[in-house]
Amino acid sequence: MxxxxxxxxxxxxxxxxxxxxxxxxxxxxxxxxxxxxxxxxxxxxxxxxxxxxxxxxxxxxxxxxxxxxxxxxxxxxxxxxxxxxxxxxxxxxxxxxxxxxxxxxxxxxxxxxxxxxxxxxxxxxxxxxxxxxxxxxxxxxxxxxxxAAGTPAIDLVRGLVGRDVVKIEAVLNATTNYVISLVERGYSFSEAVSSAVREQLAEPDPRIDIEGWDAAAKIAILASELGYRYTLHSVKRTPLTSVSESEIREALEKNARYRYIAVFDREEGRLEVAPKAVSKDDLLAQVSGIYNGIVIELEGEKIALTGPVGPAxxxxxxxxxxxxxxxxxxxxxx
The missing domain is CATH 3.40.50.720 (NAD(P)-binding Rossmann-like Domain)
Incomplete structure (x- = not known):
């Protein structure tokens, strides 16, 4: 050849x-x-x-x-x-x-x-x-x-084309995991974001991560992979900073953790990225560091995938x- x-x-x-x-x-x-x-x-x-x-x-x-x-x-x-x-x-x-x-x-x-x-x-x-x-x-x-480069998220969703997928919930941005973990330990948002930039875990313009552009782009691509005509502009973005530092810390006392979660809900026609408190037992609560996680609901069951993302x-x-x-x-x- x-x-x-x-x-x-x-x-x-x-x-x-x-x-x-x-x-x-x-x-x-x-x-x-x-x-x-x-x-x-x-x-x-x-x-x-x-x-x-x-x-x-x-x-x-x-x-x-x-x-x-x-x-x-x-x-x-x-x-x-x-x-x-x-x-x-x-x-x-x-x-x-x-x-x-x-x-x-x-x-x-x-x-x-x-x-x-x-x-x-x-x-x-x-x-x-x-x-x-x-x-x-x-x-x-x-x-x-x-x-989720490093974890076959695209392959997973591609393999479900034609199946009765009703919902995707996912942690698709490792930077926000890092920021949340520092805020839980007492850092301010500003300090945590600055640390993420210094460690090259965030984009040079951290708004791409913190305001949800990155996760919104990813959930739009996953929904499109299933055959739906969605774009980045179809995704409602709620910044991570819409929750307070105290709310993030108080969630720990209630056996919960905040995660920045991307959602595709077929029945509601909804694509969204927003901070959400989830039980510590929830798979997405356990996704931390440089890991991403995806939970797909279909046909009365769930398929879950977690794995590393990046680095270069x-x-x-x-x-x-x-x-x-x-x-x-x-x-x-x-």
């Missing part, structure tokens, strides 16, 4: 780790271009790729590459891609405007480029149209890393899982 031409969009922690993983696939994957927000690198020789690996290993910016070109963008590289091709996307989310994330994904689809993404933005905002366009053009989209190396490995699926898909169709 011919090599798959690849581009990496984003050169943060996830795509740096992914690049190191892709070095194991040199017989099957050829990295052609790598981009950051300011420009990119075209891989013209083995030395270019070796320099990228050194940057990835040392955590340095893409602009340190000797072949870095300011203003070089995805559109400039598409014509250089061979067939078949794939783009690995790991960009900061842009939930309020969707850009440039949405336009980048649409550009890739319009040009027949397969996509493997860790970025939730486009799917949370326009899942149905993106998937329809991908199916129409025979394009593969891998997105296991968008929800684990997210990269999940993207490799999607890559392996793509390679199998291509083997069947080439």
């Amino acid at each position: 011919a090599k798959v031409s690849a581009i990496l969009i984003g050169f943060g922690n996830v795509n740096r780790r992914l690049l190191l993983e892709l070095a194991r696939f040199k017989e099957g994957v050829e990295v052609v271009c790598v981009f950051s927000s300011r420009g990119g690198v075209e891989v013209k020789a083995e030395s270019d790729f070796s320099s990228l690996l050194r940057l990835a290993e040392s955590g340095q910016k893409l602009s340190m590459h000797p072949g870095f070109k300011h203003g070089f963008n995805v559109r400039d590289c598409i014509d250089k891609l061979g067939e078949p091709s794939v783009a690995f996307i790991a960009l900061p989310p842009s939930y309020e405007t969707g850009e440039p994330n949405l336009n980048i994904l649409r550009l890739l689809l319009e040009n027949g480029v397969n996509v493997i993404t860790a970025d939730k933005t486009a799917l949370a905002l326009d899942y149905a149209n993106i998937m329809e366009k991908a199916r129409k053009h025979g394009i593969f989209i891998g997105y296991r890393a968008t929800v 190396w684990r997210t990269a490995k999940v993207m490799v899982t999607d890559l392996l699926e793509l390679l199998r898909h291509l083997e069947r169709h080439i």
Whole structure:
């Protein structure tokens, strides 16, 4: 089989780790271009790729590459891609405007480029149209890393398509777990959030976690995976800080714990993210640290899944899982 031409969009922690993983696939994957927000690198020789690996290993910016070109963008590289091709996307989310994330994904689809993404933005905002366009053009989209990367949440929900799923309740944001745990120990919200940012557990803009954007994007994707036409804007978001520090601590005295819970309720037509006190015996109360948890109600029973999320190396490995699926898909169709 011919090599798959690849581009990496984003050169943060996830795509740096992914690049190191892709070095194991040199017989099957050829990295052609790598981009950051300011420009990119075209891989013209083995030395270019070796320099990228050194940057990835040392955590340095893409602009340190000797072949870095300011203003070089995805559109400039598409014509250089061979067939078949794939783009690995790991960009900061842009939930309020969707850009440039949405336009980048649409550009890739319009040009027949397969996509493997860790970025939730486009799917949370326009899942149905993106998937329809991908199916129409025979394009593969891998997105296991968008929800609970490290735990097969997407696979679980995908395996329930056509089943009588009535409700999903889930803890989908590990940052809020961390913040709640510190508040329980006496920290203020402000102190707990600052600690999460310092520990790189929160987004640089912590509002994405604390105001529910991240969890809302994830529950919207899970509901969409079941076939419902929901978007991020369908989700009612109640900030974690809508409960007081004292309420979080008092819950412990009542054999309960607060968790930031995302809900899809089919019968009520409701998608919501909000803080909720749950019994300490509840599975979701036991989800802590860097773990996520999902409870799915269907056909009078429940299915539960818990597991780790992140960090970057684990997210990269999940993207490799999607890559392996793509390679199998291509083997069947080439």
